[in-house]
Amino acid sequence: MMTENSHTPSPAERLKACSGVDVQLCYQCGKCTAGCAMAPEMDLPPSFLVRLLQTGSPAAYRRVLESRSIWLCVGCEQCIGRCPKEVDIPRLIDCLRSEAQKEGCVSPEASDIIKFHKSFLGSVKRNGRLGELDLVVEYKLRTLHLFQDVDVAPGMLAKGKLPLIPERIKGKREIDEIFKKSNA
Ligand code: SF4
Numbered sequence: 001m002m003t004e005n006s007h008t009p010s011p012a013e014r015l016k017a018c019s020g021v022d023v024q025l026c027y028q029c030g031k032c033t034a035g036c037a038m039a040p041e042m043d044l045p046p047s048f049l050v051r052l053l054q055t056g057s058p059a060a061y062r063r064v065l066e067s068r069s070i071w072l073c074v075g076c077e078q079c080i081g082r083c084p085k086e087v088d089i090p091r092l093i094d095c096l097r098s099e100a101q102k103e104g105c106v107s108p109e110a111s112d113i114i115k116f117h118k119s120f121l122g123s124v125k126r127n128g129r130l131g132e133l134d135l136v137v138e139y140k141l142r143t144l145h146l147f148q149d150v151d152v153a154p155g156m157l158a159k160g161k162l163p164l165i166p167e168r169i170k171g172k173r174e175i176d177e178i179f180k181k182s183n184a
């Protein structure tokens, strides 16, 4: 029940609670964007994404959630390594991805990236570790990109880079517990 003192957290407060990152620390030096290998592909380069979050405006927050950038980040941590204020952009992006899915405003251009993430996790869930061929098969079934990159498969098979039977780890039960706890 709502009381006089109840407070609905703003998007900025929710993001801070999820990530522990204070975006107000950023002073827009641009080092994160200069070092990010994915920035040229992004619609919102990392420093601009942080700037939008700093404004606290719901429209700016929505623009970030709908961006392609949050799905293109590869989590390499180059940005935080260069940031004089240690603004943890990859951590922010993890929370933004989850929020974009909850709010149903994922960029349509992220569809294949999300299918790749699900296929990766599916393989780890089945085997306790990644099975490369297992991942490729699930990804192709999810996306129906059945013939994409087929020309590289024979070379990879010949070099043993695509084992036909995925290896299973011994501690599979512990991995199952992790998936159970995270509801993945
Ligand atoms: S490097 Fe850090 S302080 Fe500089 S713009 Fe990026 S997030 Fe802001």
Ligand code: SF4
Pocket (backbone or CB within 6 Å): 032, 035, 036, 037, 038, 039, 046, 072, 073, 074, 075, 076, 077, 078, 079, 080, 089, 090
């Ligand atoms: S973690 Fe993401 S935003 Fe940071 S440098 Fe790497 S790709 Fe760019």
